[in-house]
Amino acid sequence: MLAATGLRLVDLGFLGIVHAAAASGEPALLAPVVLGAAGSERGVATAVVRVSVAVSSVAWRSYRLGTGGGLASDWVTLPASQLFAWQRVAVTIPLPVDGRGLQVDVQAVGADDGQALPLLRFAIDGARNVAP
Amino acid sequence: MSPHDDRLNAQRSTLTNALAERLAAGDAPLAELRDLQERIKLLDGVIAEQATRDQRRITVLLWPLALVGFVLLVAASVPVPRVPLSLTLKASAVQLDLAEATLLGPLAVNADIRVEGFSTLESADPILVDAAAREQADSVSVQAAEMRLRALRLPAGASLGVEARRDAVTLLVESARAPVIAELEMRGTATLRVGDGALHLARDYPRSEWMRLVAGDAAKPAQAPPLVSLTLARRHGENVPLQISALKPTRLRFLERREGAVGEGSALASSLLGGTLTLPATGQTLALAAGDGLALDGLRPERFEIVAGTPLLIELSGSASGLRQRVGEFERSLKPSWLEYVSRHHLTQLLWGSAAVLWGALAWVRRQIGVFKS
Numbered sequence: 058m059l060a061a062t063g064l065r066l067v068d069l070g071f072l073g074i075v076h077a078a079a080a081s082g083e084p085a086l087l088a089p090v091v092l093g094a095a096g097s098e099r100g101v102a103t104a105v106v107r108v109s110v111a112v113s114s115v116a117w118r119s120y121r122l123g124t125g126g127g128l129a130s131d132w133v134t135l136p137a138s139q140l141f142a143w144q145r146v147a148v149t150i151p152l153p154v155d156g157r158g159l160q161v162d163v164q165a166v167g168a169d170d171g172q173a174l175p176l177l178r179f180a181i182d183g184a185r186n187v188a189p
Numbered sequence: 190m191s192p193h194d195d196r197l198n199a200q201r202s203t204l205t206n207a208l209a210e211r212l213a214a215g216d217a218p219l220a221e222l223r224d225l226q227e228r229i230k231l232l233d234g235v236i237a238e239q240a241t242r243d244q245r246r247i248t249v250l251l252w253p254l255a256l257v258g259f260v261l262l263v264a265a266s267v268p269v270p271r272v273p274l275s276l277t278l279k280a281s282a283v284q285l286d287l288a289e290a291t292l293l294g295p296l297a298v299n300a301d302i303r304v305e306g307f308s309t310l311e312s313a314d315p316i317l318v319d320a321a322a323r324e325q326a327d328s329v330s331v332q333a334a335e336m337r338l339r340a341l342r343l344p345a346g347a348s349l350g351v352e353a354r355r356d357a358v359t360l361l362v363e364s365a366r367a368p369v370i371a372e373l374e375m376r377g378t379a380t381l382r383v384g385d386g387a388l389h390l391a392r393d394y395p396r397s398e399w400m401r402l403v404a405g406d407a408a409k410p411a412q413a414p415p416l417v418s419l420t421l422a423r424r425h426g427e428n429v430p431l432q433i434s435a436l437k438p439t440r441l442r443f444l445e446r447r448e449g450a451v452g453e454g455s456a457l458a459s460s461l462l463g464g465t466l467t468l469p470a471t472g473q474t475l476a477l478a479a480g481d482g483l484a485l486d487g488l489r490p491e492r493f494e495i496v497a498g499t500p501l502l503i504e505l506s507g508s509a510s511g512l513r514q515r516v517g518e519f520e521r522s523l524k525p526s527w528l529e530y531v532s533r534h535h536l537t538q539l540l541w542g543s544a545a546v547l548w549g550a551l552a553w554v555r556r557q558i559g560v561f562k563s
Contacts, residue, residue: 116396118313118396120313129313129314129315132395132396162397162399164396164397172297172335173335173337173374173376173396173397175295175337175339175374176339176374176397176399178399
């Protein structure tokens with residue numbers, strides 16, 4: 058099926074799910090994100106992502122929704138993020154205390170060629186972003 | 190003419206001669222002359238009726254032949270509604286109509302990129318966003334160690350042109366609906382020129398950075414955005430072609446604008462450089478020469494791929510409802526007729542069918558002849 062699209066595995070980058078249409082009408086790529094799972098720390102979201110090819114490192118950053126990325130945090134490289142193809146890794150993302158949402162970028166560098174995979178970009182809606 | 194008719198005509202001739210002789214003699218009684226005249230009138234009536242019956246019989250006998258001829262004429266004139274085809278060609282430019290909303294990418298682009306025609310620049314890098322707002326930029330040029338066209342999002346009904354030049358490939362997007370969105374990703378040391386100002390921004394992205402360029406207003410989709418162009422300029426000494434696949438064009442044209450002599454302006458000309466068109470419906474393989482015109486409409490591609498080097502290499506297999514070739518001033522449809530199609534693919538059925546129709550027609554003729562004889 059991938060061959061039919063003309064894409065290579067390295068072009069796929071991360072495994073994501075086309076979950077719902079965003080407000081702009083274009084599909085949003087959502088990583089499987091676990092929010093406030095039982096026994097976990099409150100105010101923290103965990104995104105579990107898989108990489109399509111072997112990577113030498115995975116990093117992430119976050120910024121406020123709707124700011125256009127103006128206040129992006131520094132990239133945080135995940136420890137022990139040398140991964141095999143399709144191996145999964147958990148990204149723990151602290152949520153803002155004011156209840157607003159976040160935009161998250163996840164980046165990985167291919168182990169074979171040192172080239173960056175396509176960014177995984179997803180949004181976490183905060184309680185205050187959701188219309189009553 | 191039947192022997193019966195011959196006898197009637199001979200009889201009439203004899204009576205006419207007799208009447209003429211008796212009149213010439215001058216001594217024939219009037220009753221005899223009237224009798225001869227009455228006989229001639231009766232014969233005229235019978236002969237006229239016989240002629241009408243003969244005419245009607247010929248008409249009836251021609252019916253099945255006329256019907257067979259008409260069916261053959263229609264089958265030879267009416268083209269099949271869709272024609273399967275396989276196309277491999279080289280061209281310097283191609284225009285694709287995309288009926289459905291289309292996503293092109295992600296594509297690793299080993300090139301410098303210039304995008305023109307957008308109205309909004311979004312990025313996680315605030316310096317880029319500020320520069321675009323300050324310059325009211327509708328164009329941006331990016332040079333970076335790694336570049337990726339993450340996505341080119343086209344609304345339904347958009348037209349995408351792909352043009353190959355010696356040093357660059359240009360994607361031109363024309364759409365009646367908004368928005369057209371180009372998303373770029375870059376990594377490493379980058380030089381950006383936002384807008385037409387002289388300011389060059391030197392940035393370093395050790396991880397990756399994204400840029401989202403939006404043409405038109407998503408809140409007003411009926412408002413047509415300006416023409417968007419993406420120029421992918423090859424770096425010196427590098428010629429890695431861009432591979433574009435998974436598009437579903439409904440219409441293809443091979444045209445480019447060429448500059449004429451001074452004062453003549455520019456004119457549209459064929460961008461074809463050669464290729465091969467195979468029509469499995471008729472078993473034809475056509476060689477397309479440089480400068481030939483080719484137009485494909487109502488496409489349903491099963492495979493469509495453009496390798497955007499210099500020139501463009503295009504491979505297509507699928508079917509089309511319209512297929513026309515133009516050589517000079519001569520234009521013709523390449524769609525086969527039903528007769529060609531059936532004779533190619535259903536020859537056995539065609540032969541048996543023709544035999545059955547001919548047998549039926551002959552049986553009809555024989556029956557009609559029998560009716561007339563009786």
